[in-house]
Each structure stands twice: as structure tokens, then as C-alpha cells.
Amino acid sequence: MSHCAAVFSFTSIRIQISTSLPHRYQIGRAFQLSTLNCKLLVVARTPSISVVALAGFMGSGKTTVGAQLARQLAWRFIDLDERIEDASGLRITEFFERHGEPSFRLLEAAQLRAALGRTFETGESAVIALGGGTYAQAGAPEFLRAQGVPVVWLDSPIETLLARCMIMTGRPLFRDESSFRALHAQRLPSYHLADFRVDSAREPSLVVSDILRLGIFPNADPNTHVLVEEPQT
Ligand code: S3P
Numbered sequence: 001m002s003h004c005a006a007v008f009s010f011t012s013i014r015i016q017i018s019t020s021l022p023h024r025y026q027i028g029r030a031f032q033l034s035t036l037n038c039k040l041l042v043v044a045r046t047p048s049i050s051v052v053a054l055a056g057f058m059g060s061g062k063t064t065v066g067a068q069l070a071r072q073l074a075w076r077f078i079d080l081d082e083r084i085e086d087a088s089g090l091r092i093t094e095f096f097e098r099h100g101e102p103s104f105r106l107l108e109a110a111q112l113r114a115a116l117g118r119t120f121e122t123g124e125s126a127v128i129a130l131g132g133g134t135y136a137q138a139g140a141p142e143f144l145r146a147q148g149v150p151v152v153w154l155d156s157p158i159e160t161l162l163a164r165c166m167i168m169t170g171r172p173l174f175r176d177e178s179s180f181r182a183l184h185a186q187r188l189p190s191y192h193l194a195d196f197r198v199d200s201a202r203e204p205s206l207v208v209s210d211i212l213r214l215g216i217f218p219n220a221d222p223n224t225h226v227l228v229e230e231p232q233t
Contacts, residue, residue: 049216050075050125051116053144055135055191056154057184058171059164061200065154065207066129072208073217075125080134083111096172108134116147133173136190150216153191154200154207158184 054062054069063079070077081092084107088095095104108131119126128149134140135151144151156164158181165174174180191197198210 049148049150049218050123051119051128051147051149052126052211052216053128053130053135053149053151054154055130055151055194056132056156056200057161057187057191058132058174058180059161059168060132060154060156061164061204061207062129062132062154064204065200065211066127068204068208069211070127072212073125073127075127076119078115078119078126078128080108080112080115080129081131083115084108084131087111091170093170093172101173105133105137109137109140112140112143116149120147132171133187135194136187141190141193150196151194152211152214153194153197155191155197156199156201160201 052069054066056062063081066079067077069075084095084104085091088107090098092104095107112128112130112134115126115128118124119128135144135153141151161184162177162180165171165180168174173183196211196214196216198207198214200207
């Protein structure tokens with residue numbers, strides 16, 4: 001399908017032609033505008049997006065950006081690592097020491113399911129900051145997709161991630177530079193599966209603005225989007 005970009009202003013409505021529409025958009029009514037010689041499909045914003053997940057490697061800013069994003073949207077903020085600590089009564093480092101990574105991954109997956117379940121049940125809107133490894137676990141991208149949760153990958157150059165993690169403690173998987181780099185390289189293909197990617201090597205407020213501009217939040221951009229299907233001959 002070929003798309004063209006244009007904005008049409010009418011007396012009382014503004015119709016924006018969008019060139020890229022996320023797969024969650026629903027096609028609404030089709031109608032003809034003979035003067036434009038185009039067939040237009042009105043595409044309504046999906047009103048039901050109420051949860052967004054932030055993925056990304058250690059040090060990518062998931063917690064900082066997630067908390068700010070939630071504040072701006074007036075949505076609840078869920079930090080998956082914090083949920084794990086609350087549920088286990090252990091700091092993440094202690095959990096790794098006592099139970100090991102495989103048990104951590106089981107608890108992480110269970111807490112993600114529980115957090116989403118509660119959010120959907122209560123009808124609350126929420127921003128979820130995943131752990132650095134959550135989205136890289138087998139089945140996680142598929143699970144979030146099946147739940148209809150858009151995933152935003154906070155992407156920063158490895159040097160930035162390293163610099164940030166060097167000065168922070170409490171990350172059992174940050175052992176040394178070479179294993180950090182290797183783990184990052186191993187996980188990159190998973191992060192690429194995210195629905196959206198934003199550059200998170202900048203001020204958190206700028207990252208939040210970029211996320212708000214992705215077009216996934218019902219109230220962030222009130223424009224109606226119109227897809228030009230094909231010119232009529
Ligand atoms: C992990 C990242 C951590 C935490 C745990 C495991 C990982 O989260 O979930 O230490 O596998 O990369 P942050 O990315 O928030 O540090």
C-alpha cells in the first residue's frame with residue numbers, strides 16, 4: 001500500500017495523513033473525497049492502550065524514564081525489579097546470591113504476569129519498567145505482544161551503559177567490562193523485537209518527550225490519522 005504525507009485543514013477538523021502507523025491502529029470508516037481524487041481511510045487511535053513497557057539493557061534508564069513518563073501521563077509506575085524485591089523480601093543481589101539466576105527469571109516472569117494481570121483487572125493505566133534481562137528471556141516478547149502491551153526499547157550506546165553502571169551498585173550481572181559487553185551483544189537481537197526504539201543516551205526528560213511522541217498514548221496527540229490507500233485513476 002502506498003502512503004503519502006499531507007495535512008488537510010478543513011473548517012472545523014484537521015486531518016493528518018500519517019506515513020507510518022503502528023500495527024495497533026484500527027481501521028475505521030472508509031470514505032471518498034472526490035476533490036482529492038484519493039480514497040481515504042479514517043484510522044482511529046486505539047483507545048485501549050493502557051500499559052506500556054520499557055525494555056533495555058542495564059543502565060538504559062528504564063526506572064528513571066519510566067517514573068517520569070508515568071508522572072506525565074498520570075499513570076501508575078511499576079518497577080519490575082522493585083516488585084521482585086518486595087515479593088521475595090530480598091534485594092536483587094541477595095536473591096541472586098541465595099537462589100541463583102534461574103530462580104530469579106522464574107520470579108521475574110511470574111511478577112510480570114501478576115503486575116499485568118492486576119493492571120488489566122483494575123483497569124488502571126501503567127508504565128512498567130522491565131528488568132534489563134526480562135525482555136531477553138525466551139517467550140517474553142511474544143507474551144507482551146499477546147497481551148497487547150507496546151514495548152519501548154531504551155537504547156543507548158554500550159559506552160554510555162558501561163559508564164552509568166560503573167558508578168552504580170546492586171547489579172549482580174555487572175561483573176566486569178568484558179562480560180557486560182558480551183551480555184549486551186547477546187541480548188541486542190531481543191531488544192530489536194521491541195515495538196519502538198528511542199535513544200536514551202540523553203536527558204531523561206527528552207527521552208520521555210520522545211516516547212510521548214510515539215503516538216501510542218490516547219491523549220498525547222489528539223489528531224485523527226488518515227491513511228491514503230491509493231490514488232484513483
Ligand atoms: C538484570 C538487570 C537488572 C535486574 C537484575 C538482572 C539483567 O535490572 O533485573 O539484576 O539481567 O540485566 P536493571 O536493568 O534495572 O538494572
